[in-house]
Amino acid sequence: QLHLFAAVSMVFWPADIYLNFSTGFYMQGVLQLSRRAIACRYLKTWFFFDLCVVSIDVAAGFLSLVEEESQEFLQSLRSARYLRILRTLRIFRILKAGKINLLIENLVISMGRQWLILAFTVGRMLLSIGMVAHILACIWFGLGQAVSESNGGGSWIDVLLIRNSSGYVQYSHALAWILLPPAPPMVEPDSGIEMMMCIVLFVITVLVIGSALSILTGTLHEIRQVNNERSRKRRELRIFLQTKAVPTELLMRIMSYADYKMARQSPIGYDTSLISPILDAELATFQFGENLQNHSFFELTFKIFPQVFAEFCSALKKQFYSEGESVFSNGSIAEMMYITSHGDFCLGEDEGQRERSFSGEHNYFAEVALYVEAVTHQCTLAAESFAEVFVLTAASLAAVLANSPMCTTMFVEYANEYIRIYSDSIARHDMGDALDIQQRCNQKACFSNSFYLDLNVDERKILRTIDLRELEEKEGRTPPIRFVEHMMESNEQLFLEQLRSSFVELDPTDGLHARYGEPKEQEKVESGILSLMALVRNDYEAFTAPQKGPNRLSTTQWQQLQGVLEWAEPTPEKVAAAIWLLAVRPIGKYRSVTSQIPSAHQRPDQAVRYVLASYPFLAPTGHHLEKHIRLFVTSTLELQLNFNFAQMLQGENVPANLLQLEEFILKKSGEETLKFYVLFLLGFLSGLAGGSGSRFMNCSNARSTIPGLHILMRVLKKDPTALYWTYIHNRAVELGRKPENTADLAVVRLACLCRAQTAKDLHQLQESWYHLSAGEQSSLLRHFLADGVVNQAIVFEFLPLCLERAKNNAFVTIPSLLQILVELLTAVRAVAQKAGAKVSKDTPEDQGPGGSKLRTLAVDLGELAGFILLVQNSYIFQTCLCRAKLRMTAGRLVLEVSQENWRRVREPHTDVIMLANSVRELVHQKKQEKDGNRIAAGEPLNLLVVESEIF
Secondary structure: HHHHHHHHHHHHHHHHHHOOOOEEEEEEEEEEOOOOHHHHHHHOOOOOHHHHHHHHHHHHHHHHHHHHOHHHHHOOOOOHHHHHHHHHHHHHHHHHHHHHHHHHHHHHHHHOOOHHHHHHHHHHHHHHHHHHHHHHHHHHHHHHHHHHHOOOOOOEEEEEEOHHHHHHHHHHHHHHHHHHHOOOOOOOOOOHHHHHHHHHHHHHHHHHHHHHHHHHHHHHHHHHHHHHHHHHHHHHHHHHHHHOOHHHHHHHHHHHHHHHHHHHHHOOOOOOOHHOHHHHHHHHHHHHHHHHHOOHHHHHHHHHHHHHHHHHHHHOOOEEOOOOOOOOOOOOOOOEEEEEOOOOOEEEOOOOOOEEEOOOOEEEEEEHHHHHOOEEEOOEEEEEEOHHHHHHHHHHHHHHOOOHHHHHHHHHHHHHHHHHHHHHHHOOOOOOOHHHHHHHHHEEEEEEEEHHHHHHHHHOOOOOOOHHHHHOOOOOOOHHHHHHHHHHOOOOOHHHHHHHOOOHOOOOOOOOOHHHHHHHHHHHHHHHHHHHHHHHHOHHHHHHOOOOOOHOOOHHHHHHHHHHHHHHOOOOOHHHHHHHHHHHHHHHHHHHEEEEEHHHHHHHHHHHHHHHHHOOHHHHHHHHOHHHHHHHHHHHHHHOOOOOOHHHHOOOOHHHHHHHHHHHHHHOHHHHHHHHHHHHHHHHHHHHOOOOOOOOOOHHHHHHHHHHHHHHHHOOOOOOHHHHHHHHHHHHOOOOOOEEEEEHHHHHHHHHHHHOOOHHHHHHHHHHHOOOOHHHHHHHHHHOOOOOOOOEEEEOOOOOHHHHHHHHOOOHHHHHHHHHHHHHHHHHHHHHHHHOOOOOOOOOHHHHOOOOOEEEEEEEEEHHHHHHOOOOOOHHHOEEEHHEEEEEEOOEEEOOHHHHHOOOOOOOHHHHHHHHHHHHOOOHHHHHHHHHOOOOOOOEEHHOOOOHHHO
């Protein structure tokens, strides 16, 4: 047996050295797997101790071998005394054995099985008793031998007559003497040393065995205490329910829920002061990390910022739900992100409606609530069984990110992209299944994040590696200009396959939009190109193929579009350039693209210009265009930075913007650049809604688009201010009313902002205007007639969206919003002057391309638009400016609605609020009575140059 133990020792300890060189370790909460770091750490800790242990084994084995030989020069080493000393030194292994014992104990505890913990405790106790008993038996037997040799007999060995017995019998008697000492001791009466040793051994045995039994009893008590705590809580709940005479069916449901909650929640806490913050965060990662790691962006956080991820895990809060209980309801304010962890759930539009059921873990809902101040749930989530849900609040998210600036930068970038994608889904009413939309939004926002792109390099999306020239070498491909020439001259049907083959940027597999995973953008691009080609070929049926019903584009409008196209003088080269621009322009919106270019060039049209100039092989079709044609493309992209045609169509900008357009065109190549821009707009506007043709350019949309295009045709020949108001005038005529004064023009501009389509819409808006007092009308009249050239102009960004939502919200209404605008105009002028940036001040940002000085100030109403969508209390909305603030940033003002407003969006109409609202209405009524029946009529139109005959 001793030889067997020696052989095992000779194998175990060298193997332990090898394993220590291959075992990772944690440093500041991060697992280190570098072999160099592992080796350095091991050399500084246990290596030399282990080397000594192995050296002792090797030396002891060598001396044992020498003893069997008869070599004189090793006679001194053959001494048994040296051998016994070396063997005794091996007792120091117990130091390493303690470490191994601790590792095994932690491993058993981490398994969480009570029976396994108990079994380990019993086994360790028996092993400890056995080792102590073995040592004491050896000491007792050695003492007996020493007494017998010195006295010539008379020791306990002689009394028991085992001197000549085998070693096994002698060891058994010595061990039995330790564990079961005879009373009185069977020793010679005059053997005082043996008697004294008996007393010492008895005391040691009692202490060791007693301590071991105490440990075992303590372990059993701890296990019993855990179970007793649960039993006590359960018993108290049952007694309470019984004393209240709760029906049996309800009692059983409550008890079942309580059992579920106690099974899913540990009844035992711990003293947090015993664990360092880093270890506490690691513990949270172990406990709750799996709830976040299935989320694309939190998984990215785990890889790049593991400490921050651990803090997120610590911030998670657990909630329990009973069968049939709603986690959240459709239309309610979303205040946190929900993560389903355990149980069965169902989704529906309203409570009681079941559209989809699912089980399993880690589905995410309402993530957008972490990044915006107020948003409503788009569905209802209810539990179909006992269920467990984790939540993460925006306050917890902010508290964690406050300690990590770099991670905050990553989150801000992700949050902005997530909000954009989520908002686009809502705007298109493309919410689909709530489970799918959450995953689609977080994956799309994560995969376009610059940190993700740095970590997961996709060769197909790296700008410097994209080279589409090889697609131009495909057999049977028609060059772009020849393709356009052929389609303009023939009546053949235009197939998408031919278009994608000629313009390789549209290739369905390796094209730009395919590489960046944007099929909807490619659909819009192809719709715009097909519509432009249908216009060029005068193919009315192909152009209007997606349009159905009475709103189909009329033949008269078609002829007007043909007139615009004829003025633009399309040539094959210009059409090819317009198609190329339509094909590449959307990449300026792709986050995966803008993250790879300098921040100064990340606006969409700037990004496209930068990419085309820096990475020419990315869009090789441009190499087939002549230099002056390519100049039209770059000029159009530059023009888009200063003039937004869509904003002009809805009256959002001012005449000063038309002046900017005029000066830019004159600075470039003149009318030819303008004609190409109009040609591009015909395709771009036609493809806004997609379709195999133009779904957007129907009868109602053409009513506003065609007059706007006519304005562009005259921008170099007429005064920009006169052109702007001519457009507003003719929009009024389209809506069935001829303006007679400037007040009528202001109302019509307001109608454009409201996206009015019919005379009924204009009439309703006129009634809202009459609801205002004369003073309020005068203030709005001054605002809506300001041109930004002669008169000071304030441009409200997102005002059309605010008006649209106010019209659809009965608690807001158009008149209430107009009254808010009057108050806001006063506040804007006051804040701008206080900030030292008067509206009339000529800042560098207000200078047109040609050097003319403009007098405009932009005010961002994005937050107000969101507030209008959610508010359900008219008084709260009417007084929202009292709780809001204006912030000047980069030469423009931003209206911040404030958290106090967001918290009151669903405040009920209490008696106090109704009384306050009545007082406010009374004050407004008195103001109207004071003004009498006066209406701000403005000035006669003969003061303006309105040339409607240009149409």
